[in-house]
Amino acid sequence: MTFLSGYIGIIGPPNVGKSTLLNRILGRKVAIVSPKPQTTRNRIIGIYHGEGVQMVFVDTPGIHKTRTPLHQSMVASALAVFQEVDILLLMVQLGDIDRVLFFPLLKNLKRVNKPCLLLINKIDKGPREVLLPLMAEYGRRHPFDVIIPISALTGDGVSLLMKELKSRLLPGPPFFPEEMDTDQSEDFLIAEVIREKIYLHLRQELPYACAVGVNRIEDVPDKNLLRISARIYVETESQKGILIGRKGRMIQAVGRSARMDLERIFGVRIYLDLAVSVEKNWTRDTRALRRLGY
Ligand SMILES: Nc1nc2c(ncn2[C@@H]2O[C@H](COP(=O)(O)OP(=O)(O)OP(=O)(O)O)[C@@H](O)[C@H]2O)c(=O)[nH]1
Numbered sequence: 001m002t003f004l005s006g007y008i009g010i011i012g013p014p015n016v017g018k019s020t021l022l023n024r025i026l027g028r029k030v031a032i033v034s035p036k037p038q039t040t041r042n043r044i045i046g047i048y049h050g051e052g053v054q055m056v057f058v059d060t061p062g063i064h065k066t067r068t069p070l071h072q073s074m075v076a077s078a079l080a081v082f083q084e085v086d087i088l089l090l091m092v093q094l095g096d097i098d099r100v101l102f103f104p105l106l107k108n109l110k111r112v113n114k115p116c117l118l119l120i121n122k123i124d125k126g127p128r129e130v131l132l133p134l135m136a137e138y139g140r141r142h143p144f145d146v147i148i149p150i151s152a153l154t155g156d157g158v159s160l161l162m163k164e165l166k167s168r169l170l171p172g173p174p175f176f177p178e179e180m181d182t183d184q185s186e187d188f189l190i191a192e193v194i195r196e197k198i199y200l201h202l203r204q205e206l207p208y209a210c211a212v213g214v215n216r217i218e219d220v221p222d223k224n225l226l227r228i229s230a231r232i233y234v235e236t237e238s239q240k241g242i243l244i245g246r247k248g249r250m251i252q253a254v255g256r257s258a259r260m261d262l263e264r265i266f267g268v269r270i271y272l273d274l275a276v277s278v279e280k281n282w283t284r285d286t287r288a289l290r291r292l293g294y
């Protein structure tokens with residue numbers, strides 16, 4: 001039997017469930033997820049190993065109209081994925097077609113001539129009756145290879161998606177070794193989990209002003225312990241005050257949920273030390289952006 005392999009881009013507007021799908025396919029958390037849009041900021045690779053097949057999924061930041069340098073860099077990295085992959089998964093969510101978000105995506109899609117599967121996600125949320133007309137309407141906008149309704153949350157439709165993907169892969173070698181399911185460094189994943197908890201605990205604009213860097217990871221094997229020290233960057237002193245909270249309660253809550261999640265992910269006890277610094281206007285400063293990994 002010939003081995004099949006390929007790169008598959010997961011692309012779409014913010015908040016439709018792209019990262020949730022990647023985690024669901026891999027059966028493990030490699031990408032952070034939150035109820036707020038613009039959670040994913042970098043391209044995240046997740047590698048699926050199946051019988052005679054390897055699929056390299058590329059999760060991307062949600063594509064939207066934007067002016068700030070941070071978001072421009074996010075959107076640019078998502079748009080680049082149109083060129084880089086073999087197959088595109090364009091994801092939207094149940095509900096009326098959002099023209100402002102969907103039409104620009106379609107324009108990019110028509111520029112590259114690649115197989116594209118349209119995923120309508122979050123079907124667990126709505127009545128089934130709306131699906132058929134919605135699928136027909138999307139079908140009129142573009143000759144998608146196939147339109148698949150799914151729920152990344154419950155897993156509904158995901159095995160059908162995997163079958164449809166496999167049937168479109170070409171013969172090729174495995175790109176990554178069997179034991180590898182992401183190309184992210186440990187540091188990056190830890191910083192991302194901390195960032196996820198900031199999205200969960202803090203309201204409004206604050207999460208968008210935060211970046212996280214891991215300074216040090218120290219392994220204490222005889223205690224089955226990882227000591228991690230990380231720093232959260234915000235743009236202003238007042239944001240720093242909010243993030244730390246009264247008597248440090250907010251930063252403690254963020255640290256506690258990050259620690260619990262990291263313990264689950266790494267299977268060891270974690271000691272997490274979090275500090276907060278102000279990096280003035282880092283979301284607008286291209287040099288600071290680069291320094292913070294964007
Ligand atoms: N009900 C329901 N909620 C979902 C489903 N998939 C994702 N969600 C929720 O939708 C929200 C956004 O999910 P993400 O996976 O972070 O979305 P994303 O497309 O990666 O978002 P960005 O990274 O911001 O572009 C989270 O609160 C998820 O729990 C689904 O199938 N059903």
Ligand SMILES: [Mg+2]
Pocket residue numbers: 018019020031032033039040060061062
């Ligand atoms: Mg995401």
